[in-house]
Amino acid sequence: MNQRDDIEARLREFRPRRPAMIPDERLQLLRGPIWIAVAAAIAASMLIVAWLRRPSTPEPVAPTLGTLTAIALERPDDLDAVLTTISRTSLPDVTRPGGALQSLSKL
């Protein structure tokens, strides 16, 4: 009886073990491209986030009494940005890089 218990106790010491994976050559071949695809997906998502977060360019606004007064009264927080944008497009510096003189010099 003791011997039998002893055997059972020894048997209980055995634990199931996960078998090793069956080598799959196709999976091994895919390992490289999978990581490249993952990296590309991360880069693409970062680009999309950066694009979404970029400051939006306000639509051109006519620098007239009616338009600017309406903005000042209805969207006062936007007035400063609108004035700044209008300033860039009125009396533009023709000598700046990409300005009119640079374009004309290429003709």
Add this chain to the structure above:
Amino acid sequence: MKRVLEVLTTCAVAVCLLASRGDAQPATNAALRYWMAFALMKDPPDGRSGITAEFLDRVGAGTAAWDETQLGSIVDDNREALMIMWRATKLPVCDWGLEYELGPQTPIAHLAKARVLARLNAVAGARLASRGEWGRAVDVWLAGVRFSQHVANGGTLISLLSARLSLSPSLKSLVRAASQSSVDAGRRQQIAAVVGAIPDAGFDWADAMRREADALAIAKRLNPGLNAPMPSQAAVDRTANEVRAERRAVLDAAAK
């Protein structure tokens, strides 16, 4: 003989009157000088270069540190425009010659240019302050105060609201300057004199509202179907009170 003397005297008086009429030059219009400054002004780069208008405003207000590498060239590139502006602010007359008879189509592009020039002025003052040249910085900010008065001159509400965007940073910077030990009593008196000379609420808001009503009447005459109400008096009063407090803060700081 007496007759000849009378004729000669009359002729002499007439010549003197004509000569005095020729000598009387009309006062130089500061608005023309400002347009010259606008033409020479180089707008700071847009946000893509990392220098946003908000960042420049923070630097101008002293809430962001001066960065010579990033901002030095912006002030240097606009030195001539700023110097024209500083001189023009000392002129007594500023008439923008706005065509209010055009109603809502009245061009007011000068307000956009003026806003940017005022921002550059505030940044130029911050640069001087960062070098410890508080006296010169005070001169720049006082020019900013006078400039805001010229921008608002004869304008409707939009002129005052955009001029206010230029006035407030100058007033806040002057409060900081007044707390500096290097700003002497003479300079404090100068601050008190310039800021004390502007209206209690910064501008004549009541006059601007009258012009606003006139502009609205013209707009309705040009377009009878127009349904545009007058701006809220409560909102205007709120803004006026904010500017009043900013002006009071400068006077209090200068008096200490």
